[in-house]
Amino acid sequence: MEKRFNQSVFEELKSLLQDRVTSETNIRNEHGVGYSYHACTPPDCVVFPKNTQEIAEIVKICANHKTPIIPFGAGTSVEGHVLALEGGVCVDLSKMNHIIEINTDDMYVTVESGVTRNQIDEALEGSGFFFPIGPGVNATLGGMASTRASGTNAVRYGTMKDNVLTLTAVLPNGDVIHTGSKAKKSSAGYDLTRLLVGAEGTLGIITELTLKLHSYPEAIFAAVCSFPSVELAVNTVIKTIQKGIQMAKIELLDDQMMRAINLYSALNYAEKPTLFLEFGGSKVELEEQIRKVEEIAHEHKVIEFLWEKGEENRKKLWRARTDAAPAAVALREGGKLMSTDVCVPISKLAKCIVDTQVDIAETNILAPILGHVGDGNFHLTIVVDPNDANEIERAKALNERLVKRALDFGGTCTGEHGIGIGKLHFMQPEHGDALNMMRTIKRAIDPDNIMNPGKLLP
Amino acid sequence: MEKRFNQSVFEELKSLLQDRVTSETNIRNEHGVGYSYHACTPPDCVVFPKNTQEIAEIVKICANHKTPIIPFGAGTSVEGHVLALEGGVCVDLSKMNHIIEINTDDMYVTVESGVTRNQIDEALEGSGFFFPIGPGVNATLGGMASTRASGTNAVRYGTMKDNVLTLTAVLPNGDVIHTGSKAKKSSAGYDLTRLLVGAEGTLGIITELTLKLHSYPEAIFAAVCSFPSVELAVNTVIKTIQKGIQMAKIELLDDQMMRAINLYSALNYAEKPTLFLEFGGSKVELEEQIRKVEEIAHEHKVIEFLWEKGEENRKKLWRARTDAAPAAVALREGGKLMSTDVCVPISKLAKCIVDTQVDIAETNILAPILGHVGDGNFHLTIVVDPNDANEIERAKALNERLVKRALDFGGTCTGEHGIGIGKLHFMQPEHGDALNMMRTIKRAIDPDNIMNPGKLLP
Ligand SMILES: Cc1cc2nc3c(=O)[nH]c(=O)nc-3n(C[C@H](O)[C@H](O)[C@H](O)COP(=O)(O)OP(=O)(O)OC[C@H]3O[C@@H](n4cnc5c(N)ncnc54)[C@H](O)[C@@H]3O)c2cc1C
Ligand SMILES: Cc1cc2nc3c(=O)[nH]c(=O)nc-3n(C[C@H](O)[C@H](O)[C@H](O)COP(=O)(O)OP(=O)(O)OC[C@H]3O[C@@H](n4cnc5c(N)ncnc54)[C@H](O)[C@@H]3O)c2cc1C
Numbered sequence: 014m015e016k017r018f019n020q021s022v023f024e025e026l027k028s029l030l031q032d033r034v035t036s037e038t039n040i041r042n043e044h045g046v047g048y049s050y051h052a053c054t055p056p057d058c059v060v061f062p063k064n065t066q067e068i069a070e071i072v073k074i075c076a077n078h079k080t081p082i083i084p085f086g087a088g089t090s091v092e093g094h095v096l097a098l099e100g101g102v103c104v105d106l107s108k109m110n111h112i113i114e115i116n117t118d119d120m121y122v123t124v125e126s127g128v129t130r131n132q133i134d135e136a137l138e139g140s141g142f143f144f145p146i147g148p149g150v151n152a153t154l155g156g157m158a159s160t161r162a163s164g165t166n167a168v169r170y171g172t173m174k175d176n177v178l179t180l181t182a183v184l185p186n187g188d189v190i191h192t193g194s195k196a197k198k199s200s201a202g203y204d205l206t207r208l209l210v211g212a213e214g215t216l217g218i219i220t221e222l223t224l225k226l227h228s229y230p231e232a233i234f235a236a237v238c239s240f241p242s243v244e245l246a247v248n249t250v251i252k253t254i255q256k257g258i259q260m261a262k263i264e265l266l267d268d269q270m271m272r273a274i275n276l277y278s279a280l281n282y283a284e285k286p287t288l289f290l291e292f293g294g295s296k297v298e299l300e301e302q303i304r305k306v307e308e309i310a311h312e313h314k315v316i317e318f319l320w321e322k323g324e325e326n327r328k329k330l331w332r333a334r335t336d337a338a339p340a341a342v343a344l345r346e347g348g349k350l351m352s353t354d355v356c357v358p359i360s361k362l363a364k365c366i367v368d369t370q371v372d373i374a375e376t377n378i379l380a381p382i383l384g385h386v387g388d389g390n391f392h393l394t395i396v397v398d399p400n401d402a403n404e405i406e407r408a409k410a411l412n413e414r415l416v417k418r419a420l421d422f423g424g425t426c427t428g429e430h431g432i433g434i435g436k437l438h439f440m441q442p443e444h445g446d447a448l449n450m451m452r453t454i455k456r457a458i459d460p461d462n463i464m465n466p467g468k469l470l471p
Numbered sequence: 472m473e474k475r476f477n478q479s480v481f482e483e484l485k486s487l488l489q490d491r492v493t494s495e496t497n498i499r500n501e502h503g504v505g506y507s508y509h510a511c512t513p514p515d516c517v518v519f520p521k522n523t524q525e526i527a528e529i530v531k532i533c534a535n536h537k538t539p540i541i542p543f544g545a546g547t548s549v550e551g552h553v554l555a556l557e558g559g560v561c562v563d564l565s566k567m568n569h570i571i572e573i574n575t576d577d578m579y580v581t582v583e584s585g586v587t588r589n590q591i592d593e594a595l596e597g598s599g600f601f602f603p604i605g606p607g608v609n610a611t612l613g614g615m616a617s618t619r620a621s622g623t624n625a626v627r628y629g630t631m632k633d634n635v636l637t638l639t640a641v642l643p644n645g646d647v648i649h650t651g652s653k654a655k656k657s658s659a660g661y662d663l664t665r666l667l668v669g670a671e672g673t674l675g676i677i678t679e680l681t682l683k684l685h686s687y688p689e690a691i692f693a694a695v696c697s698f699p700s701v702e703l704a705v706n707t708v709i710k711t712i713q714k715g716i717q718m719a720k721i722e723l724l725d726d727q728m729m730r731a732i733n734l735y736s737a738l739n740y741a742e743k744p745t746l747f748l749e750f751g752g753s754k755v756e757l758e759e760q761i762r763k764v765e766e767i768a769h770e771h772k773v774i775e776f777l778w779e780k781g782e783e784n785r786k787k788l789w790r791a792r793t794d795a796a797p798a799a800v801a802l803r804e805g806g807k808l809m810s811t812d813v814c815v816p817i818s819k820l821a822k823c824i825v826d827t828q829v830d831i832a833e834t835n836i837l838a839p840i841l842g843h844v845g846d847g848n849f850h851l852t853i854v855v856d857p858n859d860a861n862e863i864e865r866a867k868a869l870n871e872r873l874v875k876r877a878l879d880f881g882g883t884c885t886g887e888h889g890i891g892i893g894k895l896h897f898m899q900p901e902h903g904d905a906l907n908m909m910r911t912i913k914r915a916i917d918p919d920n921i922m923n924p925g926k927l928l929p
C-alpha cells in the first residue's frame with residue numbers, strides 16, 4: 014500500500030499537541046492490531062487529543078496532506094478495525110474521558126467518546142439508572158458506537174443504534190457536526206446519527222455521544238438451564254420471545270463452551286447446551302415470567318433449571334459468561350483467539366448452530382460457541398495455534414463456511430463485531446448493489462479516503 | 472420553478488404502463504397537495520406501477536430526461552411533502568398493495584410499500600401478533616417509513632426507524648437495492664435502511680419493507696385521567712417512565728381538545744388536561760402497573776381516574792383519540808386544518824406546552840393541543856379560516872414561535888410529521904453544519920436532483 018504520511022504532518026501535529034503526539038515504536042505497535050488475529054500494522058504516529066477542537070485541527074492537518082486517520086477507542090475490536098493499512102495518524106481517544114452530563118429527568122448521559130463502559134457504570138451507581146449496552150470487555154463508547162456494538166442486553170434494550178440520541182463528530186473536512194437532538198424522536202431530515210453508528214471511523218471521528226439511560230429494575234433473577242440439544246434450547250428461546258416475555262439476557266453456550274468456563278471459573282455446570290437467562294422487572298412480574306419460562310423450558314425437556322437468585326451468585330454467573338473468551342483460549346496452551354460472529358433469523362438459528370458444530374468437528378478445530386441467541390446472534394471463539402499455518406488456514410475456511418451458511422439463511426456476516434478487514438469480502442455477497450450506495454456515500458463524505466482507509470468497504 | 476417534463480417522457484411512460492399513466496387534471500390535482508395547508512401543486516402526470524421492476528423502468532425514463540419524481544403513498548402527509556414543486560411524475564404506489572410474507576416464527580411481515588396500516592391489521596387479525604406503528608389515519612407503509620412516522624404506540628415500541636428490518640428501494644439511477652437483513656441485528660456496513668427511513672422520497676423509492684411484529688399482549692386496559700394542570704399531567708408521565716413502567720400509549724389532550732372530542736364523539740369527559748393511557752401485558756403485570764400509576768397520578772392531584780376496561784369502551788376511547796383532528800376542525804364551520812408537531816426532552820415538555828397555550832390565547836387562534844407525551848412530542852391542531860389571510864399569517868407566526876421554543880428547549884422542529892416544505896427553514900437552525908453533510912449525501916445519491924426535489928433540504 015502507498016504511504017501518505019510525511020515529516021511535515023508530524024511537525025504540524027507536534028506544534029499543536031506537543032508531547033501528546035508520538036512515533037515511539039512501542040506505542041505505535043500497541044495501536045496497530047487491537048484484538049484481531051491479523052498481523053500488527055502500526056500507524057506512523059499516535060496522537061492523544063483532549064477535546065473536539067483539537068481533533069478538528071488534527072483532521073485538518075491530515076486532510077491537507079491526505080494523510081490517513083485511524084480513530085482508536087480501546088482497541089478491543091476483533092476484525093482488524095484499527096490496523097493502519099496505509100500508515101497515517103492514529104487518533105487515540107483515551108484522554109477524551111469525561112462524563113459531561115447525567116440527566117435523570119430526561120434519562121440520558123452525555124460523554125466524551127473515550128469514556129468506557131465501566132466508567133459509565135461507576136458514574137451511574139446508585140442513581141437507579143443504567144446504560145444497557147456492554148461488550149464482554151471494557152470498550153469505549155465511541156468505539157462501541159462505531160462498530161454498532163451490542164452484547165448480552167440487546168435482546169431487551171437494543172444495540173448501540175437504538176441507544177444513541179446525539180453525536181458530535183469531526184468530518185474528514187474538519188467540520189464539527191452535531192447530529193440528532195435530545196428529544197426522544199425526530200423526523201427532521203436524514204438520520205446522520207445512525208449513519209455514523211456502525212461506520213467504523215470511515216466517515217468521521219465521534220467526539221461526544223448522548224446515550225439513553227434505562228431505569229434499573231426493581232428485582233433481577235438469573236437462571237442456568239441445560240438442555241439435551243441445541244434445538245431444544247433455541248426453541249425454548251423462540252417460544253419465550255413469541256409469548257412477549259421480555260428477558261433481559263438470553264445467552265446460549267454449547268457443551269464445549271460450558272467445559273471451558275467450568276474449568277476457567279471453577280464451576281460445576283452440566284456440559285450440555287445451556288441457556289444463561291436474566292430477568293429484570295418488579296418482583297410480581299418476575300415471579301410470573303419465571304413460572305412461564307420454566308413451563309416452556311420443561312416442554313422442551315430442560316435437564317436442569319437452576320436459579321441464581323442472590324446477587325453474589327448472579328454476579329459470579331455473569332462474570333463466568335464475560336470470561337468466556339479467555340476461558341476458551343485457556344483450553345489450549347499458547348492458543349490464540351480468532352473471534353467471529355454471525356446473526357440469522359431466529360427460526361434458522363438452531364440449524365445454523367448444529368450445522369456449524371458438525372463442521373467444527375469435521376475440521377478438527379477448537380471453537381466453542383456462545384451467542385446472544387435472543388437476537389439470533391452467535392460467536393465462534395476459535396482458538397488456534399498461531400504457529401500452525403495450516404491450522405490457521407483451516408480455521409479461516411471454517412469461518413468462510415460459517416458466514417456463507419448465515420447468509421444462505423438470510424442472515425448477516427456479523428451481528429455485532431463489524432467488518433474491519435476480516436469480513437470485507439462478505440460485503441458484496443451480503444449487500445449486492447446496496448454496496449455501491451455505501452461507496453457513493455463514502456466517496457462523497459471522504460473524497461480523499463483519509464478516514465480509516467481500507468476498512469468496511471471492499 | 473423551472474419545469475423538467477416533456478412529451479417524450481409521457482410517451483415512454485405510456486408505452487411502459489399503457490393506461491396506468493394519466494395526465495387527467497382531476498387525478499393530477501388529487502396528487503398535488505396531500506393533507507397539507509399549502510396550495511395544490513399538481514404533477515404533470517401520475518403513474519401507477521405494479522412492481523419494483525416497473526418502478527426501476529420509470530425511474531430510468533425520468534433520469535434520462537432529468538424529470539422530477541414524487542413518490543406518493545396515501546397522501547396523508549401534512550407538510551407539503553407531495554407537492555410537485557417542479558412538476559414531473561408522481562409515482563402512486565397504491566397498486567403495490569400486496570402482503571408478501573407473514574412470518575410469525577421470526578416475527579416479521581414483508582409488504583409492498585403501498586400496503587396500508589389497516590391492511591396489515593386485517594392480515595394479522597387472530598395471529599397473536601401486531602405491527603405497532605400507526606398514524607391517526609390509514610397511511611401506507613412506504614409513506615410511513617419515508618416520514619419516519621410514529622403515533623400513539625411509539626413510547627413503548629419505537630418509531631418506524633426501530634421497526635423496519637429491510638427495505639427494497641429504487642435509487643435515482645434506477646438501481647434496485649436491498650438494505651438490511653432479516654436477522655434482528657447486524658454490524659455489516661452503513662445503515663442504509665435508516666438513511667432511507669425519514670428521507671421523504673428524496674433518495675429513492677421504497678418498494679418493499681420487512682417490518683418487525685410484536686406479540687399481542689394477554690390483556691389490555693385503558694384509562695382516562697384528568698388533572699388540574701398540564702404540569703401535573705406531564706409530571707405523572709415522567710415519574711411513570713422513570714419507574715420503568717412500560718405503558719403502551721400515553722396521550723395528552725388539553726382542555727380545548729377535550730372539548731372538541733366531547734362534542735365530536737358525544738362523550739362526557741372533564742374538559743381538563745387529560746391523559747389517555749393504555750397498558751398491555753399479562754393480567755398480573757397490569758394489575759401491578761395500574762396500582763403504581765394510580766398512586767403516581769394521585770401524588771400529582773389527579774381529579775378523576777377512569778378505567779375503560781371493556782374492549783368496547785376502550786375502542787371508543789381510542790376512536791375518539793384518532794378522531795381528534797376532525798373533531799378540532801369541527802369546532803369551527805368551514806375551518807381548515809394546519810397540523811404541526813414538535814418534540815422536546817420530556818423535562819421541558821410541560822413548560823413548552825404551557826408557554827404555547829399562553830401564546831395561542833394571545834394570538835387568538837383555535838389550536839387544540841394533543842401529544843404523544845411519553846416521547847415529549849405534541850401537536851397543535853390549528854384550525855383556520857382558509858379565506859382569512861391575516862389569520863393564516865398569525866397561525867404561521869404561532870407555528871414559527873412554537874418551533875423556536877422547541878429548539879430553544881433542545882428539541883426538534885418535528886417529532887413525526889417530517890419536513891416537506893413546511894419546515895424547510897428550520898433545518899438550518901436545528902442542524903447547523905450537519906445540514907451540509909445531508910446535502911453532500913443528497914448530491915452524491917441524486918446528482919440531478921430528480922427525487923422529490925425541493926423537499927427536506929433547503
Ligand atoms: C473479549 C471480547 C469480548 C467482546 N464482546 C463483545 C460483545 O459482546 N458485543 C460486541 O458488540 N462486541 C464485543 N467485542 C468487540 C469489541 O469490544 C467491540 O467491537 C467494541 O465496540 C470496540 O470498542 P473499542 O473502544 O475497543 O473500539 P476500537 O477497537 O478502538 O475501534 C473500533 C472501530 O471503531 C473506530 N473508532 C473507535 N473510536 C472511534 C470514534 N470515537 N470515532 C469514530 N470511530 C471510532 C475505530 O477506528 C475502529 O474502526 C468483544 C471483544 C473482545 C476482545
Ligand atoms: C389526521 C391525521 C393524523 C395523523 N397522525 C399522525 C401520527 O399520529 N403520527 C405520524 O407520524 N403521522 C401522522 N400523520 C401524518 C401522516 O399520516 C404520516 O406522515 C404518514 O407517514 C404519511 O404516509 P402516506 O402513505 O400518506 O405518505 P404520503 O403522504 O403519500 O408521502 C409522504 C412522504 O413520503 C414519500 N413517500 C411516500 N411513499 C414513498 C415510498 N414508497 N418511497 C419513498 N418515498 C415515499 C412522499 O414522497 C412524501 O415525501 C397524520 C396525518 C393526518 C392527516
